[in-house]
Amino acid sequence: MQLDDNKRKRNMLLYVLIAFVVYMVLNTFLFPNLQNGGVQTQDVNYTQLLDDLENKRVEDIKYTTDDARAVYTLKGEEGKVYRTTTMPTDADLTNRIQEAGATLKVTVPDRDSGMWTYLFVTIVLPVLVFFLFGRWLNRRMKKAMGDDNPSMDFSSGGFGGFGGGGLGKSGARIVASKDVGVTFKDVAGQEEAKESLKEVVDFLEKPQRYEAIGAKLPRGALLVGPPGTGKTLLAKAVAGEAGVPFFSISGSEFVEMFVGRGAAKVRDLFKQAKEKAPCIVFIDEIDTIGKKRDGSGFSGNDEREQTLNQLLTEMDGFDNQKGIVVLAATNRPDTLDPALLRPGRFDRRVPVELPDLAGRKAILELHSKDVKTEPGIDLSAIARATPGASGADLANIINEGALRAVRLGRTRATQEDFEESVEVIIAGQQRKSTVLSDHEKQVVAYHEIGHAIVAARQKGSAPVTKITIVPRTNGALGYTMQVEEDEHFLTTKQEVLDKLAVYCGGRAAEELIFGEMTTGAANDIEQATKLARNMVTRFGMSDEFGMMALGTVQNAYLNQDTSLTCAPGTAERVDAVVKQLIAEAHERALQALKENKFKLHELAHYLYKKETITGEEFMNLLTRENPLMPKTNG
Numbered sequence: 082m083q084l085d086d087n088k089r090k091r092n093m094l095l096y097v098l099i100a101f102v103v104y105m106v107l108n109t110f111l112f113p114n115l116q117n118g119g120v121q122t123q124d125v126n127y128t129q130l131l132d133d134l135e136n137k138r139v140e141d142i143k144y145t146t147d148d149a150r151a152v153y154t155l156k157g158e159e160g161k162v163y164r165t166t167t168m169p170t171d172a173d174l175t176n177r178i179q180e181a182g183a184t185l186k187v188t189v190p191d192r193d194s195g196m197w198t199y200l201f202v203t204i205v206l207p208v209l210v211f212f213l214f215g216r217w218l219n220r221r222m223k224k225a226m227g228d229d230n231p232s233m234d235f236s237s238g239g240f241g242g243f244g245g246g247g248l249g250k251s252g253a254r255i256v257a258s259k260d261v262g263v264t265f266k267d268v269a270g271q272e273e274a275k276e277s278l279k280e281v282v283d284f285l286e287k288p289q290r291y292e293a294i295g296a297k298l299p300r301g302a303l304l305v306g307p308p309g310t311g312k313t314l315l316a317k318a319v320a321g322e323a324g325v326p327f328f329s330i331s332g333s334e335f336v337e338m339f340v341g342r343g344a345a346k347v348r349d350l351f352k353q354a355k356e357k358a359p360c361i362v363f364i365d366e367i368d369t370i371g372k373k374r375d376g377s378g379f380s381g382n383d384e385r386e387q388t389l390n391q392l393l394t395e396m397d398g399f400d401n402q403k404g405i406v407v408l409a410a411t412n413r414p415d416t417l418d419p420a421l422l423r424p425g426r427f428d429r430r431v432p433v434e435l436p437d438l439a440g441r442k443a444i445l446e447l448h449s450k451d452v453k454t455e456p457g458i459d460l461s462a463i464a465r466a467t468p469g470a471s472g473a474d475l476a477n478i479i480n481e482g483a484l485r486a487v488r489l490g491r492t493r494a495t496q497e498d499f500e501e502s503v504e505v506i507i508a509g510q511q512r513k514s515t516v517l518s519d520h521e522k523q524v525v526a527y528h529e530i531g532h533a534i535v536a537a538r539q540k541g542s543a544p545v546t547k548i549t550i551v552p553r554t555n556g557a558l559g560y561t562m563q564v565e566e567d568e569h570f571l572t573t574k575q576e577v578l579d580k581l582a583v584y585c586g587g588r589a590a591e592e593l594i595f596g597e598m599t600t601g602a603a604n605d606i607e608q609a610t611k612l613a614r615n616m617v618t619r620f621g622m623s624d625e626f627g628m629m630a631l632g633t634v635q636n637a638y639l640n641q642d643t644s645l646t647c648a649p650g651t652a653e654r655v656d657a658v659v660k661q662l663i664a665e666a667h668e669r670a671l672q673a674l675k676e677n678k679f680k681l682h683e684l685a686h687y688l689y690k691k692e693t694i695t696g697e698e699f700m701n702l703l704t705r706e707n708p709l710m711p712k713t714n715g
């Protein structure tokens with residue numbers, strides 16, 4: 082608001098300035114004789130004029146009949162001087178001028194038209210320019226600020242009133258059902274979520290049936306899950322299926338500068354919803370207003386609390402037989418105020434989790450429907466390569482693949498396009514501008530082959546599918562991709578330990594071959610430490626602590642950060658155990674590489690030359706017997 086006002090003032094100033102310049106320009110060009118701009122003038126006595134006439138020095142003289150002033154110039158003067166004088170009504174003057182041989186110019190003013198042109202140009206025109214320019218500015222500003230900002234509306238004088246109930250007031254975007262254009266068909270996977278939302282659809286279609294039996298349907302359902310899993314999409318689909326209006330607003334839109342406006346928006350939103358019932362009110366990112374209220378009176382967050390209170394009141398208030406269902410989405414359910422989750426409010430919780438293998442395949446299929454592809458695309462291979470990807474990631478993968486096909490001048494996307502775009506999503510674009518020195522390239526090659534050999538030499542590791550040393554925009558200088566054969570829901574302790582060893586394989590190879598350390602293992606180290614810490618604090622996989630929970634997960638849907646919930650002394654011991662686990666894994670990785678040192682050399686050189694190799698190439702080379710080499714190497 083403050084900002085808008087300043088901007089407005091600046092604009093006003095600018096517009097006054099421009100109008101002034103226009104005025105000056107008009108004046109100078111149309112009425113040059115009104116100014117003395119640049120021309121020399123001199124006020125002289127009437128006697129001086131008579132004198133000059135006497136001496137025949139006057140070149141020409143001008144006067145207007147109804148004016149007592151005359152302007153004259155002298156002969157042979159360098160740079161004309163306009164002499165102005167006041168004359169009495171002197172009948173003899175014309176004769177004298179004639180005698181003096183000066184040119185006489187008399188103007189009889191056309192009183193009306195002259196006056197009017199003068200008035201028009203000096204007064205009416207500037208005012209008109211002011212007015213038009215002002216209107217144009219006003220319009221432009223309104224467009225820039227968004228039309229629903231009532232305080233910008235100069236002309237209607239609607240400075241910040243909430244009444245009146247115009248549609249724009251609450252900022253809620255109202256989409257009529259036919260415009261939603263999304264149904265359950267557009268949501269792949271998420272079968273359980275769809276199942277529990279079908280009831281909501283049914284309720285919106287025939288509320289009487291529920292009324293007849295005396296059942297109370299949930300007023301609200303809360304969609305919880307990680308970002309990009311399709312929560313917003315599902316909410317729209319419910320409206321689309323039921324064919325009812327869809328009111329959507331994001332939690333952050335309620336948070337306003339002025340105390341009380343957020344609450345007013347809530348009130349307004351529900352007022353509109355009641356008029357349009359049956360309908361769906363969707364509050365996206367509800368955590369922004371629905372955070373737990375804290376007890377302290379000095380929270381400084383009165384506004385948010387007021388908004389939340391208003392929301393709770395509205396949800397209790399509306400007559401549910403009308404068929405208003407409030408859907409909300411969040412990826413921070415742990416921070417929500419318990420009052421929101423009470424029966425009668427968002428009592429139904431619909432988990433929208435990351436898709437599993439089948440779900441990923443379904444989402445890929447759905448999004449690739451509109452993309453022209455070569456026949457025989459294997460989307461399950463892509464689905465297998467993308468554990469942990471959200472629906473939004475998968476949609477992005479398909480689109481990136483199509484974009485790549487266009488970039489390479491093809492009319493159909495290939496399997497390779499999609500595989501490359503998986504890597505783009507995981508690791509960023511290839512960065513051709515990063516030029517590694519020869520030595521650096523070798524180090525990266527050994528590092529990656531180190532990971533791959535450790536992985537291949539352990540039963541519990543997922544097969545290697547690709548190794549590359551092409552730098553990526555996320556900073557990785559190379560990476561080794563491993564893809565599970567099929568979906569895993571449980572991981573054994575042995576598998577976790579194997580994974581730890583694979584993380585250590587890169588650094589181990591560098592040490593073994595070059596006898597030095599580089600910064601290239603930073604990410605591996607981070608991942609390994611996180612995994613080892615989870616083994617101890619969450620998975621109960623350490624001898625020292627056994628099945629003791631030492632930490633809680635802070636927000637399960639965002640970054641899975643764990644905070645320790647143990648005594649400081651215990652935390653120290655946890656660190657010691659984590660250190661021990663990683664040291665052992667490192668030792669095992671080093672051992673595996675020592676046993677395969679020749680293969681390490683051979684494969685690293687091969688990768689160095691080719692830059693990218695497939696899992697098959699890797700396995701062929703690794704298992705190939707080389708008659709020139711001894712079978713085991715130390």
Ligand code: ADP
Pocket residue numbers: 267268269270271307308309310311312313314315410444447471472473474476
């Ligand atoms: P959220 O609200 O959970 O963060 P969105 O609903 O905004 O996620 O999803 C973003 C996009 O990802 C959707 O527009 C859609 O293209 C795609 N998407 C996500 N989940 C799915 C799904 N289950 N089926 C199809 N598309 C999906």
Ligand code: MG
Pocket residue numbers: 312313365410
């Ligand atoms: Mg969303």
Ligand code: ZN
Pocket residue numbers: 528532587588601602605
């Ligand atoms: Zn590495």
